[in-house]
Amino acid sequence: MHGQTVEVIAQRILTGQFAEGSTLDITALQTEFDVSLTVLREALKVLAAKGMVDARPKRGTFVRPRADWSLLDGDVLRWQFARSAQPSLFEDLHELRGIVEPGAASLAAVRASEADVAALDAALAAMAAAGTDASAAVAADLAFHRALLAATHNELLVRMEVVIETGLAERDRMVHGALGTDDPVPSHRAVVDAIRARDPGAAASAMRLLLKKAFDDVARIGS
């Protein structure tokens, strides 16, 4: 498959190599990637679906303004980080988590079912069991935040997991396996305890504390 064609063009747009408003030279891209028009066309169709390009007869295929790009799309987020780390985007991402996740925790405290709490407990256990295995720790962390969003029983909130997922992946890449100074389990357990106690305010507070710790870790190690 020529799946990499999409990715390369996307990254050129995201990095500004293909500026907003500029028209793409289809023929040049065709010869560069050595693919048929159909292949290129389908790649551009994917980017069009994500609001990054638009095609009009006689005017050509051009890059849409950045304001129209689906930055909340999982693919777009990954493409952004794939080439080079973008500190500002990472900060935006963490900031969004800082808003969404405490709210989600609060909601989960009201809505969580027994099964939801069990899933959170399981993620907690996996986190404890991970120990020094960085990859397992990241997986458990992701499972925890996924379970939290699922516990809100709000489909749109659940889809925010693409943002959290990318944030965790990027954080993991930045700290490069270097674990946080202190055990992550207690801060996570505090969230679960608050949810089990059906205390929305406490759940939100615990989650804010958790996120602050996580971000401080990155700032310390990354600097």
Add this chain to the structure above:
Amino acid sequence: MHGQTVEVIAQRILTGQFAEGSTLDITALQTEFDVSLTVLREALKVLAAKGMVDARPKRGTFVRPRADWSLLDGDVLRWQFARSAQPSLFEDLHELRGIVEPGAASLAAVRASEADVAALDAALAAMAAAGTDASAAVAADLAFHRALLAATHNELLVRMEVVIETGLAERDRMVHGALGTDDPVPSHRAVVDAIRARDPGAAASAMRLLLKKAFDDVARIGS
């Protein structure tokens, strides 16, 4: 363009007419819409970009599990509401706004520039000028919430406008031009005042109040 082909197939998937995991009969769709394979293929490529379908050689093109759909995508949101109003999704949407917008207001209180505040004031003025013109009122409302997100200077938060936009459009459709009982300007002005005063907590509270009022209006009129 056969843009409607995408929309029809998308809606069939979203409504469950094409169940998760089921494989699509390409030939049947081709004859039904009377389009070539290429056209159908590009339509499916768009849906694939939004995580709704996947194609594998020999296995066919099948509907991906609902958990993979990009529900935060503007097109997907519109398609969901296009056919029939989905109360639960509307509630989810409002709930998400209830989490994101107070947080955004709080952030805006810290970050907003003079220009941002001016934009909020302009939206406020437009809202006052709209009077009984429902369409102008909706436009001003949208402009206000857009300006608020922009004032956070967080690109990802700004992109949440697709969610807010859909929410407002659907609310407008539900109340069908029937304006809220009381003037919307004061509640909105309270948010701007708090931002101008650089008071994050007050901004968040004012926004929560605003959203509660808006939702109550819908609940009252919609019932």
Add this chain to the structure above:
DNA sequence: CTGTCAAGATATCTTCGTAATTAATGGTTA
């Protein structure tokens, strides 16, 4: 007799080169 494995057949997606359609452009005429 049963389970495992490998090689071939096949259904489906994928790609190609060419023809048709579209809309912006520039010149012409009333």
Add this chain to the structure above:
DNA sequence: TAACCATTAATTACGAAGATATCTTGACAG
């Protein structure tokens, strides 16, 4: 000046050939 029509550059659509992963079949070993 304004409306209209031919030109033309680009997207859009087509039908057929190519590639690929899956399924089937058969043989072999346990």
